[in-house]
Amino acid sequence: MTRAIKVRHVLAVLVTTLVLAPPSARADAAPALGPFALAPTPTWTGTWEGAASGTVPALPGATIRNVVHTSVGGSAARIRISNRLGTKPLQLGAVTVALQEPGAPSSPKAVAGSMRTATFGGAGTVTIPAGQDLVTDPVYLPIPADANLLVSVHTPTDSGPATYHRSAIQANFVAPAGDRTTEESGTAYTVSIGNWYYVTGVDVLGTSAAGSVVALGDSITDGTGSSFSANHRWPDRLADRLKDLPSNRRLGVLNAGISGNRLLLEGNGPSALDRLDADALSRTGVRVVILMEGINDIKGTPEQTDPDAIEDAYRSLVNRAHSRGIRVIGATLTPYGGHSAYTQARETVRQEVNTVVRTGGLFDAVVDFDAVVRDPADRSRILPAYDPGDHLHFNDAGMKAMADSIDLATLAP
Template structure:
């Protein structure tokens, strides 16, 4: 462990809040735990000279943070002129006074991220509480080509105009332009007494489409609230438009599994909720055996890392524009495999939770935001409750159950 690491460890117990004792084994020394994530979904136009102040919502806190920046979908080296991190004050772009830190990379404040790669900052000594909002500000001084971003943030972030700097401003008054995306930042780890992390891996249903913007009502956010006492971080690797079997919006689930899930810090469980876009997409996938093979592959790769896997049944989409009875038949066959095929360590039957008993091809009206596919805030909460129950079983199978 280097000098920075030794200093962080020595300060850890002094700055961390007390934790709740649960059935999940707590670490005997500080560990890095994934606290927030988003998956790259595509590229946007570069913002040379501008500073992007990304707002991200942590699940668990710690004594220090490290930030993952991504140029995974870029085509040229990404030049980082400055990266800062701070606790957010209120609901806008202002930082809590005294909390802003400049991140470094090998001790240097600037860095270059090669095309197709990610880069993680040095540890940043900044005590952060559970469920904190962080401001991760990225200044790119020149045009480095297409910017890796996440489209469906459902979180307002902010932009300061080109040529003005302001990455190190605590006062957010320069950040006059609200934006609906996350640029470059794809992960935050915390150093502390976390018991590990779980990754929610899926499509728009996990990404949060249908939930209320700026309120953190996605089902992974709701799950994180359930797990706070267990010191388990929750990482949202949902990607609107993503598919299980083939590339679509972003690489397929099989292609992005390592980068967006298995390689993240402290992962103990993977929650797989993906496949409806294959059924309703173009070209459509209508062979349940192909789904079964893909799920088995995902599980085998996770098990090879010692990671437990929860399978989530595919939820109804009757009334949605792409619905057909033939596609509904495929959905039911895929769900039969998820429930009874024996591939997963536990199953969260979201289909049974959110379907209308009188019309099981449709969502319950109380969970439907109006498009007959996604979930409103109430539906997100119902899915989170269902996943929590299955996760308890999955982690119990690994010898450490989640407390009720």
């Protein structure tokens, strides 16, 4: 075969493959490589996450309007609906996606004309088996970065315990009766709640971001202490910094924090060891994980008195991430002197764990949150300017200080 014929043959194969492939397959495909490379195909990137933290009684016949905040934007979205912690098949009557009215973070009102119906394999209704997640088909709607989306879910029947994220620190809404998923005005949403129901992730298509970073942690990462409906958690503040980077270094930010979560034991949500794959490694476009877990093991019941056990868990998490080509940044555990759970013995364990994080060589990089937020006059306490009053969590200023201390070069080198 001559060189000219070979060239024509290769091009014909490439064109035929792209034409026959369904749009969803082309969107997920890696860019073509080699001497006959075509323009890069759009890729999916994670823009938001709310990790499943437990279950609550279902709201049969109701519509839940979840308000979620994007970190990066794109030309379309796909939504992860979870029945991972449920015990019965979850029947979905309808799911929609819209943009929330700008400047109204505590309103269920949608931007006029932005409402889109999500489908599952082309169908508007679907049943998700217990223990599983399902991702919608692409929903074609321009998705801005740093914006609120309304993801409305109608559950027509009682499908058993609802998988949810308990501490959203965000106003979400319930229309008590009927399918109100397509209602733009939001007037039927007469009940306000502080939880996310069923929705645990959003990806965007065609963003200029180079991938995503997952913040895996407990209530400090979840945002306890920050302002309600303001998106001032430290991962949100990190996303604010990242959006100013060149596109080849910009990353979506996924918040996998769960209030009360532990590294070693199940409690509020599965342990970090058990949920690593579902909440971090399997998420879309993940390049790096920031790990801040362990304080609830030290101060909880039963308490973990052996820092070696925490070190072993860190090593396991890092090895599992590395096997997937994902880097891990270790974060030191922050002070909690003055909190009701504080004891000197527990403080000694915290300090020993932080020494391992800083000098143990376990992580690809380290962010020293402890050094940033502690009071120089008493290293067991956080600075009063960062303390919302419980001596454990952080107010908006403390959250920003934490995010500002992260070296962005360690995220997207």
